[in-house]
Amino acid sequence: MEIDLSGKTAIVSGSTAGIGFAVAEGLADSGARVVVTGRTQSRVDAALSALREHRPEAAATGVAADLATTEGVRALTEAEPRADILVNNLGMFGFKPFEEYSDEEWQQYFEVNVMSGVRLTRAYLGGMTEAGWGRVVFVSSESALHIPEDMIPYAMTKTAQLSIARGLAERVRGTGVTVNSVLPGPTLSESLREFFERQAGETGESVEEVGREFVREKRPDSLIGRPLDVAEVASMIVYACSPQASGTSGAPLRVEGGLIRSIA
Template sequence: MDVQLTSKTAFVSGSTQGIGFAIAKELLREGAAVIINGRTPEKVDAAVKRLQQEIPGAAVSGIAADFGSVAEVDQLLAALPRIDILVNNVGIFELKPFADINDDDWAHIFQINVMSGIRLSRYLLPEMLARNEGRIIFISSESGVNIPEQMIHYGATKTMMLAVSRGLAGLTKNTAVTVNSILGGPAYSEGVAVAVEQIAAAQHQPVEQVKQHLFKTINPTSLLQRFIDPTEIAHLAVYLASPLSIATNGAVLRADGGVLNTIL
């Protein structure tokens, strides 16, 4: 299927690894030009080189910016060219008891997980509406619906992303611009892989055995019964980025492996 992305330019926040990197890679496979983002020039340069090696001839570049810094975000916005596809992916998480999450913790995670998408969308959506063309995609999480007890601040920000996305979609009425969210499930990202390998080494057990045990313990409701590969979430993002998805707007689409035990 031709998803008609060869003339499009995408910006993916937080894309030097994990789901963001997978989305950037799949967009490049479909012929889009992609600008990736990470906190440091070193991480961005390394990710750009990796993408160029994996997809020869790919039109990929990068801009370093820490979304915890308003000044760095302003510099990033000023450096952006015309963007057809915005993927609001950047995010942080941590395991922390609710009583230990102080005001600074709440403010920090809100700045990165929520305000990043707000600032980027506020800058790019008016241009998309003026051109009557564009896609904005928020990468949320099943944790925004099934709030983790040890990551309440993280879950709350993922819920807020859904609200912002739906509100922005309302501004696109009668246009060819869409705003949607993806509700991702437990993905086997680099960070998760490192943690699993450390547990396996400490317990002197095979990595695959630890993966299976952890997954069944933490995510017993999963219908997939395994960690999701980030590429499997990226495939859905590519469709939403395509002109073919015009009838999907203001929606929350699940790529959670069936972890959420709900119909909608």
């Protein structure tokens, strides 16, 4: 299958590293003009440099803005007033007991993981429906359905994304625009890799060994028995953004190693 996104502009929130950067790479490989976003200009510049190093022909630009804020979204939309593809990837996570999360932390999770996607989709969805073609993808998580007891605020936001995506898919029915969610399992993104590296430094194990132990302990139902690579998740997201995915909308697309024990 050859995915051709030539002539399409794709915005990926939180795309200077991890899953977001892998998605930007995949979309660029498919011919899209990609807009890389991050909170600082230095991070955006570094991501663009890395993208162009391996893909000199890539059509890519960048915008530095905090997309967890109204002001940041406004700055992005002023720089890039239209998009054919929007991947709502920006997110944060952490591990600690429920009792230790403050009101401010709950609010921060909601602003970063939920409201960033709400504001961005509100800004770009109208243009997609007017054009008669568009793709919106919310990067949710298996934690939306498989709630970890030490990640409850994170899981709450990921469940909210599923509801928002489904509702938006209903709203744009028949317009040529699709809205979907992608549910990754534990993935070796920058943040999780750093977490594993700290543990590896304490135990003398490799990052891969620590990752497998984490999956065995925290996600024992995983059928692959390891964390996912960012490229594995990005492949699903790029497909959801493709013309070939025109028959898929309102769907939670799972790429979580089979740890959700459900046949539907």
